[in-house]
Amino acid sequence: MNELFTNYQTQVLTTLLALGILIITRFLSSKAIRKVGQISDLNDIRTRLILKYVAIGHGVFMVSALVLIWGVNFREVGLILSSVFAVIGVALFASWSILSNITAGVILFFSFPFKIGDHIRILDKELEGINEFWIEDIRAYHVHLRDPQGELVTYPNNLFLQKAVRLLQPDDADSDGSDAL
Template sequence: MKEVLSIYQTEILTTLLAIGALTITRYLSIKAIKKVGRLSDLNDIRTRLIIKYVAIGHGLLMISALLLIWGLNFREVGLVLSSVFAVIGVALFASWSILSNITAGVILFFSLPFKIGDRIRILDKELEGNNEFLIEDIRAYHVHLRNSNAELVTYPNNLFLQKAVTVLKPEVADTFEGDSQ
């Protein structure tokens, strides 16, 4: 056992340091996200979703760090990795829309242009009729909007970054409610 410890002493210490550092950064990141969510009065479900993304990112970073520390020979694994990345690349290209919606959801979380319960107007020619909505829920891929006819509309997150969205003042929102009666 002593021989193994003396041979791999550097790798073991570096592994412990990497695990410690990534655990601390994960904890601090999650704490910061919770604080942003609390200060911005964001939905708890939305905050947990962003925390899940950060946890997955830290997990992938941990795996990468451990592979580098323990000296994975990339020449031997290169063929396997290139094949895996080719398959993943095709799959990601096919689901680019999903990834762009997830990315837009993360951007919307941190930029805080609007929150659940806000009344908004979307300047989109493809939307029929009145383009004023109540935000009911903000999810990973889309936002649930309720129009003046009480119809539920799901609107992709990436379109919120591409289209002009206006948050209505409370007095404008009150007249919006009066129109639906």
């Protein structure tokens, strides 16, 4: 065992340093995300979702660092990774909208232009009839909206960022002249 440590002393110490950096950055980023969620009065479920994304990112970073530290043969790893990425690439291409909705959900979390309970108007010609809603929930892929008739509408996060959305005040009137919702 002592001979093993002597032969790989640099790699073991560098791995421990990388692990320490990972723990510190994960703790600090987690604390910062929770603080942003608390300051902007965001739903705890949204905060936990972003924390999960950051944890996955840290994990990918750590695996990459370990591959570099231990000097894994890139030809062997390249063959495995090219096969894995080919399968993942086909899967992501088939579900590209899911990836864009997740990314839009992260952007909505950090920019927090809207909160749960806000009354909004979506300026979209493709929406039939009513375009005023209350935001009921903001999830990873879509936003739950409630229309004046009480029906639940799910609206994809990427469209929520692409379309113009107006935050309505309680005294704003509906487009047909009736009282605000």
